[in-house]
Each structure stands twice: as structure tokens, then as C-alpha cells.
Amino acid sequence: MEELRMELGPNSYDILLQKGLLDRAGELLSLDRQVLIVTDSGVPRSYAARLARQCRAPVTVRLPQGELTKRFGMLQRLLRRMLQAGFTRESCVVALGGGVVGDLAGFAASCYMRGIDFYNIPTTLLSQVDSSIGGKVAIDFEGVKNIVGAFYQPRRVLIDPQLLSTLPPRQLANGLAEVIKAGVVAEAPLLALLEQEDALSHLDQILLGALRFKKRIVEQDERESGPRKLLNFGHTIGHGIESVCGISDGKGLLHGECVGLGMLPMCTDPALRLRVGKLLERYGLPTHLPFDPNAVFAAVCHDKKSTAQGVTVVIAEEAGGARLKEVSLDWLHRLIEREAEEGIGR
Numbered sequence: 001m002e003e004l005r006m007e008l009g010p011n012s013y014d015i016l017l018q019k020g021l022l023d024r025a026g027e028l029l030s031l032d033r034q035v036l037i038v039t040d041s042g043v044p045r046s047y048a049a050r051l052a053r054q055c056r057a058p059v060t061v062r063l064p065q066g067e068l069t070k071r072f073g074m075l076q077r078l079l080r081r082m083l084q085a086g087f088t089r090e091s092c093v094v095a096l097g098g099g100v101v102g103d104l105a106g107f108a109a110s111c112y113m114r115g116i117d118f119y120n121i122p123t124t125l126l127s128q129v130d131s132s133i134g135g136k137v138a139i140d141f142e143g144v145k146n147i148v149g150a151f152y153q154p155r156r157v158l159i160d161p162q163l164l165s166t167l168p169p170r171q172l173a174n175g176l177a178e179v180i181k182a183g184v185v186a187e188a189p190l191l192a193l194l195e196q197e198d199a200l201s202h203l204d205q206i207l208l209g210a211l212r213f214k215k216r217i218v219e220q221d222e223r224e225s226g227p228r229k230l231l232n233f234g235h236t237i238g239h240g241i242e243s244v245c246g247i248s249d250g251k252g253l254l255h256g257e258c259v260g261l262g263m264l265p266m267c268t269d270p271a272l273r274l275r276v277g278k279l280l281e282r283y284g285l286p287t288h289l290p291f292d293p294n295a296v297f298a299a300v301c302h303d304k305k306s307t308a309q310g311v312t313v314v315i316a317e318e319a320g321g322a323r324l325k326e327v328s329l330d331w332l333h334r335l336i337e338r339e340a341e342e343g344i345g346r
Helices: 021-028 045-052 072-084 101-115 126-132 160-168 169-184 189-192 198-222 229-231 235-245 255-268 270-282 293-302 329-344
Strands: 001-008 014-016 034-040 059-062 092-097 118-120 135-143 144-151 154-161 309-317 322-327
Touching: 001 154, 001 169, 001 198, 014 198, 021 154, 034 045, 034 072, 034 101, 034 329, 045 059, 045 092, 059 072, 059 118, 059 235, 072 135, 072 293, 072 322, 092 101, 092 126, 101 118, 101 135, 101 144, 118 126, 118 293, 126 160, 126 169, 126 198, 144 235, 144 293, 169 189, 169 198, 169 229, 169 255, 169 270, 169 309, 189 270, 229 235, 229 309, 235 255, 235 293, 235 309, 235 329, 255 270, 255 309, 255 322, 255 329, 309 329, 322 329
Parallel strands: 014 154, 034 059, 034 092, 092 118, 118 154
Antiparallel strands: 001 014, 135 144, 309 322
8 A cells, every 4th residue: 555644733734645545444433423415416326325334423414516526505504413422522424436535525524613523535536636735625616616525634544446437438538637637747657657547547657646746846835825826727717717617507618627628728838839739639539629718817807826916827838847936917818819819738
């Protein structure tokens, strides 16, 4: 079993990586108490049942799958269920699902009685390599992604690659976008691994490389005041695209697909842009998209990373060499308009 320690002082925790960890949750997590298991309709029911059998007093809430679940109504549903079940400060919450479940369940744990223990067992590649660690929990509000939330670290994270076996190819590709991001930002060997013909046969190595990358960044900057902003590579324009073109009523683009599109304009070297584009295509991620530039720009302006003076974007001039750049909103608007004219990625 691979064990990584996220060193954050009193907020430190372990990240465990091994096949079969779901069935060892009872020995690895403190579940001899009231446990709220939060899952969604995209996760096999058997996963929640296997976890519940290892808890002394489980309460399972199964939510609808999708980004629309990250809203106040669903947060209220979780808080109400805990209140009805008599949860106390000694109780805990376990997220068993993808990034939406982790964000929502973690935020509920941070709110209930001013904070109770939270564990994360991510079931998608995207959540295993990115959102399950780092402590960002949030919901969407008024069409703006992750605008209401907190920094709230889990007590432990279990990464079980076996849980990925039921994922459709599109969801696997969705997670690989974040791995590509890690490679461009600071892990050039990870990018090279993804370019190998048999890359997906080394999935454990890919997971470990991505986790080590994010762990190192978060340890330097838990609250995103400096180096952690590098993790936003592809997310500035990507979140704008997601707000306008993201999943709604089962249609639209997934988070990783939007991030992939958002990375391309921020590759300032044409050779790197071509390389990233080829990787996106290889794993079935979109590389071209016509969109309304004004709608995307308006969404970017509502993003929590922007101010009236401008926004900090992440640009990459070479693989493993991303850096922060302060730009005006006017500069960003022109970039978005230029990309829209050509159909982003062309």
C-alpha cells in the first residue's frame, strides 16, 4: 500500500492508495459511530452497501448524479438528515463518489455543529487525482461554480483504483485532463508517461504521480495565497466555459473537458499547445469548441479568482514550467474573443 502524508500541521492527514481499500474502510477509518455516507446515482449501490456494513450506525443518502447536485437544497438535505438522526460532534461524514459528492459532503461536514470529521473515498479518476485532497469544499450558487465554500481538510483519504472499473470511458478521460494539467504545470515526466502507448496500463503510477504533485503544492500553500494558484491552470477560462456549456439536464461538457479546453489558450508556446492538444485528442477530450465569448467572459468575471483590477492566470511556456501572470480583465476578454473567433483549440 502506498501511503502519502499531507503535512499541514494540525490539519495533516494520510492518503492511502491500494486496490481493495473500500473493503478495508472499517479498519482504516474510525467508523464505530454515527456515519453519514453520501453517494450519488452514478455510484453502484453495492459500493455504499459494502461501506455501510463496516459502520456501527450508518445513514446513507443517495443523491442525483451531476453538477446540479452541488446546490443549497442538497446541502440542506444532508444537514437535515444528520439533525434528524441525532448526529453529534462525535459523528462523521464519508463521501463515496466523485468530485460533486466530495465537495458537497465535505462542505456539509464543515458546517454541521461547526465541523465534524470528514473522510473521502473518491470513485472517479478526476476525484482520485485531484478534488479528494487539498481541502476545498463548496457548492455552486446563482450559476457560479464553487462560489460558496470553505477550506476543510479530510481526516483521511482512501484511493481505491478498483472503484474505477465501472467508469465509462468518458469519465476516465475527464479525470485524465487533470493529470495532463499536472504534467504541464510541474510534472513533465507525468506528461511523458501519458504519451506512452501503454500509459493506462500504468494507472497506479499515474495516480501516485498526480497525488504527489498536488500534495507538494498544497503543503506549500494550503489556503491558495501563492503557489497553489498554479493548480488553476486551465480553470480560469475552463470554469467560464463550464458555467456556459457545462452539464445541464444530462447534456453539455464535463469539468475535465472544460479544463482541457481552458488549458490550450494558456499554452503560450505553440509547440506545447500542439502537444497538449494531441494528448487531449488521444484520450477523447474535446479540443475545439465554438462558444459565446461574452457569456464566457461574464462567467469568468463572477469567478472567485477575479477582482475588479484583473485576474491571476496560469500560463505555460514549456512542460513542467507553468507560472502565474497578473492580467487585466480587458486582456482576458480579448483572449477569449480571439479564441471564440477561431473556435477554441484551432
